[in-house]
Amino acid sequence: MANPKDKYKIPVLDGKIPIPKIVPGASAYEHMNEAQKVDMEALGFPFKLKDGWKEKAIGVFKEILDNNKAVRDYMDICVRCGACTDKCHFFLGTADPNNMPVQRQELMRKVYRYYFTPSGFFKSLSNSQELTEEVLKDWFTYFYQCSECRRCSLYCPYGIDTAEITMAARQIMDSIGLGQKYATEVIHKVFRTGNNIGIPPLALRNTLDDLEEEIKEESGKDVKIPMDVEGAEVLLVPPSADFFAMPHMESLKGYAKVFYKSGISYTVSSYASEAGNFGMFLGSYKNTKEINKRIWDEARRLKVKRVVIGECGHAWRAAYTYSNTMNGPFDFLDAKYRQPMHICDFTLGLVKDGVIKLDPSANDDKVVTFHDSCNVARGSRMGDFKGGQIVIPRELIKAAANKFVELREGTTKESTYCCGAGGGLLTEEVMNLRLAGAMPRMQTVKEAVDNHGVNFYALICAICKTQFSKIFPLHGFEEEMVGGIHQLVSNAIIM
Amino acid sequence: MTPLNLTTAIFLFFTYTVGLIFVIAVALRIYQYATTPQPIKLPLTPAPLTAGGAFARILGEVVFFKSLFKSNKPTWLFGYLFHIAFFLLIFMHFLRHFIYANPLPWWYDIFVDIGIVCGVVMVLSLFLLLMRRVVVERVKFISLFSDYIILILIMLIGLAGLSLNYVISPAALTVVDNQLDPYMNGLLNFQFTNIPSNPVFLIHYTLVLLLVLYIPFSKVMHFVGIFFSPTRNMVDNPEEERYYRPNAKDLSI
Ligand code: HEM
Ligand code: SF4
Ligand code: SF4
Numbered sequence A: 001m002a003n004p005k006d007k008y009k010i011p012v013l014d015g016k017i018p019i020p021k022i023v024p025g026a027s028a029y030e031h032m033n034e035a036q037k038v039d040m041e042a043l044g045f046p047f048k049l050k051d052g053w054k055e056k057a058i059g060v061f062k063e064i065l066d067n068n069k070a071v072r073d074y075m076d077i078c079v080r081c082g083a084c085t086d087k088c089h090f091f092l093g094t095a096d097p098n099n100m101p102v103q104r105q106e107l108m109r110k111v112y113r114y115y116f117t118p119s120g121f122f123k124s125l126s127n128s129q130e131l132t133e134e135v136l137k138d139w140f141t142y143f144y145q146c147s148e149c150r151r152c153s154l155y156c157p158y159g160i161d162t163a164e165i166t167m168a169a170r171q172i173m174d175s176i177g178l179g180q181k182y183a184t185e186v187i188h189k190v191f192r193t194g195n196n197i198g199i200p201p202l203a204l205r206n207t208l209d210d211l212e213e214e215i216k217e218e219s220g221k222d223v224k225i226p227m228d229v230e231g232a233e234v235l236l237v238p239p240s241a242d243f244f245a246m247p248h249m250e251s252l253k254g255y256a257k258v259f260y261k262s263g264i265s266y267t268v269s270s271y272a273s274e275a276g277n278f279g280m281f282l283g284s285y286k287n288t289k290e291i292n293k294r295i296w297d298e299a300r301r302l303k304v305k306r307v308v309i310g311e312c313g314h315a316w317r318a319a320y321t322y323s324n325t326m327n328g329p330f331d332f333l334d335a336k337y338r339q340p341m342h343i344c345d346f347t348l349g350l351v352k353d354g355v356i357k358l359d360p361s362a363n364d365d366k367v368v369t370f371h372d373s374c375n376v377a378r379g380s381r382m383g384d385f386k387g388g389q390i391v392i393p394r395e396l397i398k399a400a401a402n403k404f405v406e407l408r409e410g411t412t413k414e415s416t417y418c419c420g421a422g423g424g425l426l427t428e429e430v431m432n433l434r435l436a437g438a439m440p441r442m443q444t445v446k447e448a449v450d451n452h453g454v455n456f457y458a459l460i461c462a463i464c465k466t467q468f469s470k471i472f473p474l475h476g477f478e479e480e481m482v483g484g485i486h487q488l489v490s491n492a493i494i495m
Numbered sequence B: 001m002t003p004l005n006l007t008t009a010i011f012l013f014f015t016y017t018v019g020l021i022f023v024i025a026v027a028l029r030i031y032q033y034a035t036t037p038q039p040i041k042l043p044l045t046p047a048p049l050t051a052g053g054a055f056a057r058i059l060g061e062v063v064f065f066k067s068l069f070k071s072n073k074p075t076w077l078f079g080y081l082f083h084i085a086f087f088l089l090i091f092m093h094f095l096r097h098f099i100y101a102n103p104l105p106w107w108y109d110i111f112v113d114i115g116i117v118c119g120v121v122m123v124l125s126l127f128l129l130l131m132r133r134v135v136v137e138r139v140k141f142i143s144l145f146s147d148y149i150i151l152i153l154i155m156l157i158g159l160a161g162l163s164l165n166y167v168i169s170p171a172a173l174t175v176v177d178n179q180l181d182p183y184m185n186g187l188l189n190f191q192f193t194n195i196p197s198n199p200v201f202l203i204h205y206t207l208v209l210l211l212v213l214y215i216p217f218s219k220v221m222h223f224v225g226i227f228f229s230p231t232r233n234m235v236d237n238p239e240e241e242r243y244y245r246p247n248a249k250d251l252s253i
């Protein structure tokens, strides 16, 4: 078997994150596979470009401009100051100028100028461009080289959010039949089975049984992971990877132990067995809402009092930001609690109230560092104070482990670098892009390992976990370094 | 009252036309930004939890360019100097109209000197901003024709303005000043008098008209758009208070 290291272009790790010299077209070859017919149709999109696609696309573009203040505003006001140009991990990793956030926006803005502004009249001078198949090809390439992480927005003087523009572009492409296989396939699976992986209820129950047994062997306690139980207090919705993938399952064990020790009754659901929401990646309101709705329908059906979401970055952003807008209000739930609540918030509350006890020395073999998931850090909040999404995970780590170090200043908290695989990019065909996108983050990991002996990389995102468990070994780090915060909790909780 | 000359007639026509286009186009833009629904909450977090906090956040961006400061210090410095000088100059141009009287107040010369300093700072910072577009590879790559044009246009306005103080004779400047005051009054109360005929002044004036005409159709609309930017002006409270816009189509988030 060929060594996977030969297959990929693996960036050299020397701890530095230089701003590269521009190399036009450097990552133009990194393509997504196109969506399949069944998946596109299941999501309400046409399949393949049909006659009149251009008019259709411009029509949808117009509708978005008329119905989305962010896109409307951001099309006009960029001054090309360049402040964002060195902030995107994909530009730092690939050197492709179309991965500079402003240039990514220009791909769309030049079409905007052509159709929607008088300056479209002075074609060459104003950089306006008709929507041709050529342009569409660039869109399909570069709007799928954005992980919608919003780092550029943080540094833009107007807060121009390239993620919004990426979403709008994907929405336009989907509406004329040009979709991406990975995300559409995943959403179709959710509609069929309730989760991204496509696990049917029986198989889910089987894994949960296995997990219960594992916990029993490890701790000697009868920790249950109930499924579809009516009348439980809490509906727990983890990302489905927590049921099946490693190291995600270790965190699920952590959740289960927390519920066991606190005595709060809970259940997972086979219908809403997914916290993730890939509808957001497509920028599709309709699909995002449909996926989100499953959680709240199930909360009603199971008559729970509260909803808790597991460790997942974009899932938390979707649940936190969109739930109430799209499928609220939640007056049928207990108004005492945040609805939904993040599992870290939930667990830390129990620790602080003394309901559960953690012994941090159980993790003394570990030097822990923490990667702020961009969707959590820049797109959501935990707790009832500003910046809770930054503070709460750290407090929980410190309660569960004695040795904690921060990654390099300026690459953490709201300035965090993305893992390079969010926004629907967690797919094998763009592995080189994922490696390039993860480069800035990996440089800081390398530094933390070399200088502080870090050997545990704590995450609260299913996609981050999958991405890093794949990338770490390619860089010569142990795959076992990657894990969730609740994996630490699972080790430390006094049973 | 002397009869109006042709130059004045032409400038009057263009001044009102440009003024009208500016006001209408900017008003339409504001209306458009204000009425376009924002389908979901979009604050870039950590974000303020109260409306007052969100307003303070916008103010921080408008008054100090806070995000730009975080991201790029030289750009911040050049850009900030330019904007400060620019706004002081606009303000002083208006103010001048009210304090220009006979006899001149004793501090008028100091007032003019401050204006000149602002003018020099503005032109210099514009030059640095321009150099940035030529020298820094990434910024050069993203720069469009219109990005150079606007910098050069404002720079020329500044240079023409400074020339009024340094190129033409003090006596000629006094003539311009004495004619300008009634002309400006006339624009407001429709009692028209002749525009100063000094060519340097007319160049300065024409370039300003061009700028004002161009603004509503250019990236300079950022001075309006910044107030409507959802990532900056929204309150982070989706759980506490239901955010729902029934007029937003189920389209793009
Ligand atoms: C609320 C008012 C305004 C705010 C907050 C504001 C803010 C900014 C910021 C943050 C930048 C980017 C930094 C830079 O490149 O300098 C910028 C650029 C610019 N602004 Fe403004 N601005 C305002 C009003 C205006 C007005 C009225 C003009 C009129 C001409 C103007 C002209 C420009 C130009 C030409 C640039 C581009 C500079 C370049 O090419 O590098 N701005 N503005
Ligand atoms: S930082 Fe904002 S205004 Fe400046 S170039 Fe980037 S997107 Fe445009
Ligand atoms: S949202 Fe993230 S990935 Fe997309 S352009 Fe901005 S920094 Fe790059």
Ligand code: SF4
Pocket: A147, A148, A149, A313, A314, A372, A373, A374, A375, A376, A417, A418, A419, A420, A421, A422, A423, A461, A462, A463, A464
């Ligand atoms: S997977 Fe994690 S780091 Fe990557 S985009 Fe999502 S939240 Fe950000």
